[in-house]
Structures are given as C-alpha cells and as structure tokens.
Amino acid sequence: MKLICNKDLLVQYINIVNKAVSNRTTLPILECILLTANEKGFILTGNDLELGIKTAAIEAEILEMGEIAIEARIFNEIVRRLNGEEVTISTDDKNAVTIISGSSEFSIMGQGGEDFPDLPEVLQDQAYTLKQNDLRNMIRQTIFSIAQDGAKPVLTGELFEFNEEFIHIVSVDGYRISYRKNNLLSSYGKKDVIVPGKTLSELHKILSQAEEDLVSVFVTDKHILFDLGTAIMVSRLIDGKFIRYEQSFSEDFKTEVLVEKNALIQSLERASLVSRDNRKTPVRFQMKTKTMEITAKSDMGTAFEEISAEIEGEEISIAFNPRYFIEALRSIDDEKVKIHFTASLSPCTILPVEGDAFKYLILPLRM
C-alpha cells in the first residue's frame, strides 16, 4: 500500500474511528485501525466487535492499493504531531509501515489486514432519518439515567422506539425514567430496539452539531447502523424486552409547579452541599402558595432555600435524591419547566411548559 493524503483530514478521520477501537488488550488486532486503499478509495475502520466504525472514502492519492492494521494509539499520536501538510504512508511485504511528513520519518510494525474482523452486514435499504444534532441532543438528554450495574442488561441500553412519524428514546435505571421524543424526516414503520449505552456515548461524540447534517438509521434484528455521511457506525443491539415505561407516567396530579429551571438547579446544588455522601442526603421540597422551599439536613448542618414559583393545587411536601433532580433538569434546554406532583410517596414528572418533547419521572424518597 502507498498513498499520500492531507494530514489534518487524516487526523479528523482517525478521531472518528478511534471511538470504536478497543482499549482492552485481549485481542491485539482490536487495538488497531485498519487502513484500506482499494478501488473505492482510502478508508479507515475501527472495530471492537461490539461497535464498528468505517469512514467514507478519504481524499487521497493512492499510489498502490493494499491494507494494513496499525496500533491506533501510536498511529494517532504520530499523525497528529506531524508538521507536514501531507502524509505519505507506505507498507512493505513484512507489514512495516513508513510514515513520512515534514521533517519526520517513522517506521512502525503493522499487522496484516486479513486478520482484522469485518463489520457486520446491515442492509441499507429503507432508512429512519433525522438531524444529527437532534439525535445528539436526545442521547445527551437521556443517557445519564441508564442503569450502571448489569443486573438488568436491557437497562444498560436505551430504548429506541420508531414509528411512522416519531422516534422516542428512553432510559430507565430503577429510580427514574428519561424520555425524549423527536420528529423523523423519513421512516419505515414501527420498530423497537435497545441500543447499548457504550454505543450511544461514542455516537454522541461523533454526531455533527451542524444544522444541515442528517443521520440515516438502519435496523436489523441484531444490529443498528448509523450513517453519518463521513462514516458509518454499526453496533450490536441488546437482546430482551425493555420495561413498559408508559404505564409509569400518570396523567393525574394534585399539584402543578412552574419554575425557572436554573434557579431550581442552583438551589438544589447548594442544598446538597450539606451532604457528605456524594449528594445522597435527601432534599425536601415544600410547595407553598407562591414559593417552593427546599431544605436539607445532615450531621454537617442544614440548608434552606426559597424559590419563587407558580404553584397550583395542594401544598405537598416531598423528598428526593437531589442528584436525580439536578441531572434531569440539566439535560433540559428550556428556561422554565412544569413539575407534576401527586403525593409524598408517588413519583413526580418534569415536563415542558408546552408540548411533549420530553418527560422525566423521578421516584421520591421516604423522609
């Protein structure tokens, strides 16, 4: 293989495929990036067997076709530090790779590309399409309430519910539910799949924030494929049945609160400071006529906060893990939120003031 390409462009694409390179050292080839130069062009691939990423063809002058697997860490560090505008990459028949640019010449050992695992085949026929930035936001706004332990494997992923018009993304960790809804620009009918949290956290990093960039999503029984234009990401799905989250959200409520989101976050953050154990001390909400009072008490001391709010209904008193409340509120971009309370021992729901783009459910703590 021999080719010449732009250095900055190569750095960008390495950063993309790096998200699918394994950090574990069980199978050394999985710590590599596969470089392929063939009739389709110059392509990079990363694959840790759970998650694979393959770039689109990178602009390059291909002088000799071929393929080679190079340890991702060293390849990345060398390329991003090169001081030439262009990089020449060539291999010999013993898999030695020479990288030349500016004042530098590196020679490092690669591995034969034939040992690199293929990405799973996913038929790219009919697609679910949405804006990359919308998907990016939906992931950010739900991923924090994925279950951290593996007791219920389905809860370590997020439910993707597709229908003719919408996509819903849902995460549940046993104490709370995060739900986001967004329009689809194209659909091919109803489908529910569970996508691993690791996949979504890596996907979030490479989704574009540019308003015009779209992502096409293709689903099979075992896999999901995201086509970002610059690259495709393929992930296995989590097998199993997600919990029926809809029935946890009740339409009934006794008290409705309209409140400034940032004021509430800051009060909760301050109140949780009197907790030594990583914010596990409950904070108590007391709804008054025109204010919410937030109090916390531990062996360290007490905190009292008063926030003005529009409150309708009963003067309920209820306690929460402040971290759950803060994380949900932080994920919301709106300035104001609506909160529905039913009783001291019933979950509360955080909603948009208008519309149905999100709902967050949080279980209360017994005081």
Next chain:
Amino acid sequence: MKLICNKDLLVQYINIVNKAVSNRTTLPILECILLTANEKGFILTGNDLELGIKTAAIEAEILEMGEIAIEARIFNEIVRRLNGEEVTISTDDKNAVTIISGSSEFSIMGQGGEDFPDLPEVLQDQAYTLKQNDLRNMIRQTIFSIAQDGAKPVLTGELFEFNEEFIHIVSVDGYRISYRKNNLLSSYGKKDVIVPGKTLSELHKILSQAEEDLVSVFVTDKHILFDLGTAIMVSRLIDGKFIRYEQSFSEDFKTEVLVEKNALIQSLERASLVSRDNRKTPVRFQMKTKTMEITAKSDMGTAFEEISAEIEGEEISIAFNPRYFIEALRSIDDEKVKIHFTASLSPCTILPVEGDAFKYLILPLRM
C-alpha cells in the same frame, strides 16, 4: 462573630488561603479555615503546619468581633455557589455558623478558633523584593526538576540564593539541574535557604501576573515569609546543605548549537512516541554541519527527525532521556536556545543565546 462582606471578594480570598489547608484528615482543625473579625478587620487563615497563609484585612462590615474555624471544603463550596451579592456570616455561642445570602440560609457547625494553630512568627524588617510575576516564572521554570523521592530531603526543595543584587533559584534531581537568575529590587545581603517544593507549587498558584505587583521575602533560620500584599505565606525551610551545583556547570565545550526551541521540542516529542515506557527510550542527537538529526528506536519502531541548526565544533553524537530535554525546553520562553556539548558521556548545558538568566544541565544516557 457577625459580619457582612462581598461574596466575590470572599471567594477570591478563600481561594488564596485554601492553598495552605490540609487535605489529610489527621487533625480536623487543619482542614479548616480560621475566620477572624477583630480590630484589624476580617481575616482568613489556613495552616497545615508546614505552610500557613493569612490574608490582609478583607473589606467587611463587622457587626460583632470573634473568630471561628470552618471546614474549608464545605465553606468554599457554599460561598462560591451563593447567589447574593453580599454574604452575612454569624456564629452563636455553640460554634454554629449561619451563612445567609440571596435565597439561601445555611447553618453548619464550626470549631472554636482557639484550637487553630498560630502561624510562626517571622520578623518582617528588611526584605528581599522582586516582582511577583518574576518569582512566579522562576518557580515554573525550575520546579519540574525537583527530586520526586525523599532519599535526599534537600533535593525535594529548591535552593534560594540571595545576594546583594540577584536571586538564584536552583533545583536538582540527580539527572539534571535547573537554574534561574533574576534581579532583586531590594536586598539585605547574602543568604541561602532551601524552600520545600510543596510550598513553591502553592505559592506559584497565588503569585500575581500583574506587572506592577511586588513580593517581599523575609527569611529566618527556620522559616521563609512571602508578603504578597493580599496575603502572607509562611513556610518552614528544609534543613541541610544543598549540593554544590556550580561546579557541575563547565565553561568548556566542544560543540555549540543554536536551534529553534519549538522545532526541537516538537521533534523530541515525535521521536519519543516510539517509546512505550513513558518516554524512557533514549533519543540520539547527531550533530551534522547544518542540521541536528534525532533518532529513536524501540521494539515499536524507529523515528527519524531532521532539524536545521547553526552548529559550530565537533560532529558529536549523544543520547538523552527525551523527557528531561523537553521539560527544560518548555520552561524557556525564548525562541532560540544555545546548547553546549562536550562529549558523548558528558552533560550538556542549555543556555540563552544572550545573557545568563538561565542554565539547564542534563546528563546523557549511554547508548
């Protein structure tokens, strides 16, 4: 005690005294900040017994004099998150502290100020004076080559050599020497002391970068006091005799190299990438007529770099730990440096192109 002061001002001063608050939990009072309101004003003190910091009087309305020690971590976190412009701090006779600001009211337990250790007394009579920013730079430019292990305790600090005109700051870790020299604006004669590395690293964080701010330094047999105007810092000194570093610097050399500092740093960083063991693989310098060649070789591969340089003298070949070279070069602000080599197994010296503001000595490695 009861007082009212500006929140942002209080945050600034807490950040200063925090540098002397202990993180260890052996003696709980040392994890506190002492608040004192007396006829001199409102003053904060931190003291971990090695290092103490006392602020100048902070602008405040003192309604009742007194003193209280408050756990630094929680006090800092509460105050910086308050949403009022002013903070009211008051204590009762059971050492409960009430902090009120904006929409918040906190009550936390403090400890009696009488248990807080006094700072050592240091006579502040005649001073060594220099610009804070100059001292700040001198520390940054030498502290990286302090010995990390305690085998020779004097080498875990830096030598401060004062004379009538100059201050020299020197650190030595057995493989290299870092030396910086600066003018004094006032002096009271020759004095050599060894200041602990921990003190200097904290002092570096609070020294001002403003061109006009001066620091006055006072030295006794056991202690050094830095008066920054906003606060004084008192530290114990390290007892013992520093090594006689001057004799390691030789005036003789066989080869003189003038080279762009950044080009050399970048080449060394790239060359050290072929080392798996945290840049411990030696890099080899080969001086040619108009270029330096830098090469490195490990089981990972080889790196070759070529840098243009002005070279006079013998075509010497010599090897170094690249990290030592990179750290010395990074601490230098000049664009070009002069390097003197004597022989493959003799130390090299990095010098300014003009003047004598610094010298760095690095021992070579056997190839």
